[in-house]
Amino acid sequence: MLVKFICQNILSFYNEIEFRMFKSPTRNFENHVYQVKNSNTDILKSAIVYGANASGKSNFVKAINIGRHFIINGPTNPARLDIPIFKLCADECKNTLFEYTIFSNNKYYVYGFEITNTKILKEWCYRLNNRKPQILFERETTDSDELNIKIGDFVKNDNDKKFYKEFCKKATKITQLYLTTVINNNSKDFDDIINWFKQLTIIYPESKFANIFSIIANQEFYKSFIQILHDLDIDIDQFKIQEGSIDDSWVNVPESIINDIKKNIDEKNSISLFSRDGHFFIFSLVDHKIKVTKLITQHLDSNNELVNFDVLEESDGTRRLFDLIPMLLNFKRNDAVFIVDEIDRSLHSILSKNIFKLFFKYTDKRPCQLIATTHDTNLMDLDLFRNDEIWYVKKNYTRSSELYSLYEFNQRYDKKLVKDYLNGRFGAVPEINIDQE
Secondary structure (H helix, E strand, O other), X not given: OEEEEEEXXXXXXXXXXXXXXXXXXXXXXXXXXXXXXXXXXXXXXXXXXXXOOOOOHHHHHHHHHHHHHHXXXXXXXXXXXXOOOOOOOOOOOOOXXXXXXXXXXXXXXEEEEEEOOOOEEEEEEEEEEOOEEEEEEEEEEOOOOOEEEEEOOOOOOHHHHHHHHHHHHHHOOOOOXXXXXXXXXXXXXXXXXXXXXXXXXXXOOOOOOOOHHHHHHOHHHHHHHHHHHHHOOOOOOEEEEEEEEOOOOOOOOOHHHHHHHHHHOEOOEOEEEEOOOOXXXXXXXXXXXXXXXXXXXXXXXXXXXXXXXXXXXOOHHHHHHHHHHHHHHHHHHOOOEEEEOOOOOOOOHHHHHHHHHHHHHHOOOOOOEEEEEOOOHHHOOOOOOOOOOEEEEEEOOOOOEEEEEHHHHOOOOOOOOHHHHHOOOOOOOOOOOOOOO
C-alpha cells in the first residue's frame, strides 16, 4: 500500500508536495481504513483527487509512475537523466526529489532519491520499526562523482557484505539508482520493496486491458466479469468469439497494419490489436495461415434471444468498463494497489460511485488501494468518502501545482461540498474571466 508520496521539481510540481494515505482522527467509514496490526499508523484504502484542467491531476499520477519506472528500468539515456522537470523557474532550479513510503508484506519502508539532470545525488532506503527508521542503505555521490554507500546491519554474511559494498557499488553508475543495480542482480533482501513497485498498476485514460480474451476463456473469471457488468447495470448478457481469416471483410484493419502483421507474426506468438475505434482482435498463425479472433457482445432481445453486437456498437462508457472491470476482478482475488487517472472518463456518476462501492465490498479488511483523479463533482460526497480521502490540486501564482487535502479545511459532515467547491472555497477550480460588452 502507498502510505506517503513526496516529490519536487517534476512536471508541474516545483515545490515539494506530500500526498498522505495514513488515517486522520476522522471516525466514519472505518471500512475505508486498513488496520495494521501492532501499529499506530492505519492506512486509507482510497483517495480521489480533484482539480481544474491543466492543474496537475494527471501530472500527480505521472510523477508517481515516472519515479516507479526509473526504479525498475533505470535511465533511458545512461549519459543523462531526462526527467521532465518544472520548466517555469526563472532562477536556478531545485533538484528533483522522489520519496515513497510503502507498506509491503506487513512492513513499512521508506525509499527515495534526489537527482539532477546529470547524476543521482542521494538515495536512501529504510525500514520503519514502530516509526523508528532502520537503515537498509544510504547512497551519496560526491562532487568528484565518487559513490559512498552505507549498508545497514541487516547484512550479516561476509559474502553478502562484499556483494553490497563492493560489487553493487562498482556496478552502479552515477546516473543509475543503487536499488536498480540490486534489482538487476536478483538480490532477495529488497523483494518487499521491489515487488511493490512492480505490482503497482497505473491506468491512464487511454489504457487498454490487453488480456480480455484470457478472462473470457477462463470460466470462473468470465462469470465474475459478467456479474460485475450486471452489478453496474450494464445489460450485456454474454460475450462471443468470432473467428475467421485475416482476409475476411469484417477484419476492418488498415492495410498497412495488416501488412505489418503478415511480416512479423510467427507460430509462437499471437498479436493483440486494439483499434482506436474500439475493436478487439487477436491474430494467430496456425498451419501457415493467419487466423483472426474478434470479440462480440450479445444482448437479449424482446423474445429472449441473444443478438450479436460489435464492440464498436457499445457505448464509450461500456468500453471503458472493459478496461476497469479487470481491476475489480484483481481486487476480488489479490491484494493490489491501482492508481487510475480520470476514473470517470465516459462514465455516468452512478457508475463511478459503484466502482468504489464494489472496491470496498471486495477488499474488506484487506490491504488494497484505489486512488483516482476525477472531474466528477458527484463523487465529492461525504456520504461516500471520508474527508481525508478527498484531495485537490491547483496552480499557484508561480504556475506550479500544489496538492492539499479536504481534511485541512475541517469540513462538517452535515454539509454538502460541491457548492463550496464550485464557489472556489477549496481552490482547484478554473478561474475564468470573460469580458462583458
